[in-house]
Amino acid sequence: MKLRNLPPLALAAAVGVALTACSPSEPEPEESAPESASPSAPPTSEAAPAAVLPTGEPQVLATGLDVPWSVAFLGETALISSRDDGDVLELLPDGGTRVIGTVDGVVHDGESGLLGLAVDDQGRLYAYSTGEDGNRIERYGFTGEPGSLALGTGETLLEGIPAASYHDGGRIAIGPDGMLYAATGDAGNPDDAQDLDSLGGKILRMTLDGAVPEDNPFAGSLVYSYGHRNPQGIAWAADGTMFAAEFGQNTWDELNIVEPGGNYGWPEVEGIAEEGDFIDPVQQWSPEEASPSGIAVVEGTVFIANLRGEVLRAVPVADPGTATEYYAGEFGRIRAVTASPGGDLWFTTSNTDGRGDPSGDDDRLVGVEVG
Template identity: 50%
Template sequence: MGRAGDGAVDAAGRPRGRAGRPTALRGLGGACAAVAVAVLLGCTSAPPAPTPSITPTPEPSVTPTPSLTPAPPPEVLQPSGEVSVVAEGLDAPWSILVLAGGGTLVSQRDRGDIVEVLPGGALRVVAAVPGVAAGGEGGLLGLALLPGDADRPPYVYAYFTAAADNRIMRMPLGGARGTLSLGAPEEILTGIPKAGNHNGGRLAFGPDRLLYATAGDAGVREAAQDPASLSGKILRMTPDGEPAPGNPFGNYTWSLGHRNPQGLAWDASGGMWAAEFGQDTWDELNRIDRGANYGWPVVEGAAGDPRFTDPVQQWATGDASPSGLAVIGDTLFLAALRGERVWAIAPATTAGALGSTPWFTGEFGRIRDVAAAPDGGLWFIGNNTDGRGSPRDGDDRLFAVGLAPAG
């Protein structure tokens, strides 16, 4: 049996972008549910071997602005000291959002709400996201923050599973720590195919201030190789939900050939990384390049096939099942669900062989997300109440641990 990882439409059956505009995907919503059932019953049939017939267009060249004072190179870090509990009593938490102005928000997948973690560890519901239809691995998933400026407030973006598709919405953020509030929601992208699993769901703003989203194949494996489909991709868009200028295929697709990516992060040099669930053999950490094809469903893991980009690190599925990803210093920290550990992978940017070290194996159960803590340490969140774990008293918890230079 294949391993679980984890469309609204217009009158013509096309998925809608913001304000009902058609997107590049056409009419996968109706077939996704049936295919998802087939995947759950057995997904070991021979994969198709299509490759995209569309060649990415060159990205416009940009001359970087020289830095007047070179920044010191980032350090390779590792956990140090005792692990402490920041908060407990969370219900299937999915995404940690640490706010620059103070405060922390956490999405709860099955409840469909966003809670604020208060000083002392109490939890306060900030908003119930309308339209969430939780089921299987779908529900309220990733969160991201777009900071405000003189012309507009900050916005919290949320990726969620609705009745017919996966969607991205944004809500204006108000209040201060302890009294945070979210205003009226606005959907900016609809029609991302959904299924009982393989929904992707991570959101993050990149160094270019554009929004990136991971979308799983939603059980339709061949769609991952179609540049015009929204599934099996990393998507790149403006904060208003339009395809970003410079995208390689002239639509939302930034990279393709993904099965179920759930981690996104950027290193100090601006390099983009993504973590991805494999099927039966290899989970992946990928360095993401514009227009690159990462091989699914034709290949899983490093295949040495010149048509595809190999992962830079891979693990047996029992050791990982990777979800959240964060870069702190020159180290990538990766949350592992089935592996019940946090992987530290380094160096991200400096010269040297990329190595990985497991931390906390089996101590806290399934780990869903990781984030840079306000004090410069590492936060990570358990996920034992998601239906696959073995909950303990107090689960799920948000944990904290200090970081120190690797010896």
């Protein structure tokens, strides 16, 4: 199979792939409509795109990655963050990678390090990482062309986000409104999630220069929503609906629809609580079958990367209380998922992060057609 807008099939030979774990036929998904799903999903537009699902056989696009955490695109060039060493990698046409720069002062301890990446329409890179004084968001320009890219000088847009060896959040994305959103964890201090004066346990919204937008729900504050434990996935449907995936503690992981000013309950509640002060998730799973990290919306489907669950989960935007699972156990832990410029689905494994069981070519970047 040749992926649209991907390196040619010669790539498979270059990186030694056609996945032996994959069936030559289309994957057999496990369909599920969990009892925990919200009984009343919010209505969506009649013009919403149809749901799409993976088709054909996945192809490994790169191997030997060191704890890849995020994938972003500068034009058609993929950029990958390496959590532990702070490197930003450029994916080359032959499946190799090269370091284009290292984010200064990255502190790796447990789950912390260089986490989310995003690129704006002016070709600037945004990076969420852990420094000596907490998590921060920085912006970089580029020099050179694809194949010889380099990071320019960085500038700090936001610092002082609570950090710890776990619960650092870390996903960033530019929304359809042109604003920069950041998912932050509670950094092991659950009460911060309910404290509007803390940046921990929140989804933040800011201008591309790091300023507070005038239409944020809390005047003078970057806080867009709160009551989050450790969200690591944010994405938008075509109608502007914002989805977020979140790690629970011991009971429920969550898929939420994010509303401005919304309180999602942590640490007062976990999962669907049906308490009027908090917004319930539209779907929930036990942590051992999920542990959701990155998410992406492609057409009418929310794709969710799952770590402990070791599956790629597909949730219809029009019916977000249901899900279909793909590749159970075939790739191990899955950390990030994104749509490529050509419309294919790309995802990264996370088997070298100290919690997985890496194979000889882990970690990997994998691509598959959807339709």
